[in-house]
Amino acid sequence: MRIAFFSAKSYDRDSFDLFLKGSGHEIMYFEAKLDKHTVYLAEGYSAVCAFVNDQIDATILKKLDQLKIKLIALRCAGYNQIDLETAASLGICVVRVPAYSPEAVAEHAFALILTLSRKTHKAYNRVRENNFSLEGLTGINIHGKTIGVIGTGAIGKAFCRIAKGFGCKILAFDIAESEEMKELGVHYLPLDEVLSRSHIISLHCPLTPETRHLINSKTISKMIDGVALINTSRGALVDTKAVIRALKNHKIGYLGIDVYEQEEHIFFKNLLEEIMQDEQIARLMTFPNVLVTGHQAFLTKEALEQIAKITLTNITAFERGEKLINEIKAS
Structure with missing residues (x-):
């Protein structure tokens, strides 16, 4: 053909x-x-x-x-x-x-978590300028934290296996619970409970009319203060305006995204010489606790x-x- x-x-x-x-x-x-x-x-x-x-x-x-x-x-x-x-x-x-390769996306999600939790992106920039100070680089352990996984399809399962290796407690929400994941030690709970009990939340569900803006002002309000939110699935799962408000009031402590609701106008392009017209992503990138990658988790x-x-x-x-x-x- x-x-x-x-x-x-x-x-x-x-x-x-x-x-x-x-x-x-x-x-x-x-x-x-x-x-x-x-x-x-x-x-x-x-x-x-x-x-x-x-x-x-x-x-x-x-x-x-x-x-x-x-x-x-x-x-x-x-x-x-x-x-x-x-x-x-x-x-x-x-x-x-x-x-x-479900592992490709799952590993990238964890790379976002590790980078944000240990601030390695900031350390990299510092040492290239001969600045070896450790001030402001205090991180957090992943071991022992509770991770909430929204969606346990192929990628979500791969993510759970990685989280298990880090010694995390894993909570999950999915309309179809996996016996394999239960045997691994994953605990399935209603969405509200996963959101309210997790230190880190990682999204691995498809975008449907039911999941659009799954993360919004109401669901964010149920989360632990200082929660880390990771999205390597679809950008429109997240209400960006609500997340910006939550970053400003410190409800969300860390944000790692590889997808963005309006990404079709930005991602996969070299905009080096252009002024960013999308005010929401421009605002996101001003936060020191936000890490954005350009839909490269699959790559x-x-x-x-x-x-x-x-x-x-x-x-x-x-x-x-x-x-x-x-x-x-x-x-």
Whole structure:
């Protein structure tokens, strides 16, 4: 199949090109994200490969249908960026990569925790300027702390295993409790109890209408004073304005985010020479106890290779008319 590949980066090319030979597929890499201005680039192709910030709404889907696109291959696990009902009505099939390297995201979440708790990012900047003072670098132990995990899917489970190794008490909330995690020592509780008893809260759930702004003024009020909040899942799980207020009044002691509610206008771009127009993220980055990374939790060699292999396998299965184990449909 001829595939129009949107939001392409150098690491995408490297990983997909590893498995492209002999696959029977041809990829045209476009750096532009898929939107109303770029959708015409899909003309002459049989499938579209898209990523997290390619907004595939009804308008885009209708245009893709006119261009005779019948397959959208998401090279990510999340699919909140696509209008599944419209896709189904147009007969456009949607597949995704449900799991690639859960450990990659889980490890990054813990990297945020460790960096914030021991202030290693500040120490790094200091010593590069020959400042070896320890003033202001007092950290906190992770061992013995209670960690609340919201969502125990593949990534949440990987995160729990890491937390267990650090000697943490692990509380979790999920609509589907895992027996495997219970055997590990994870205690499932109602959401309010997890929030009110955890020193560190890490989000690992999908973005749905029910989970949008799961972290808001009301839920933050239930948390321990000085709580550490970590989000490597989806930006809109968090009400950014509410979090800023909680940082200002010290309700949230540390914030580590790899995702952001309005990230499609910022992340994956080099804005070095530009003035930041998003006032909320600009405000977040003024706090000394906030660490922001630009949606890089997935970015490991192992994860990229898995994403490429599974995406190409999905496309091959569609082309051959085989059963699509990674197809997603409107509920």
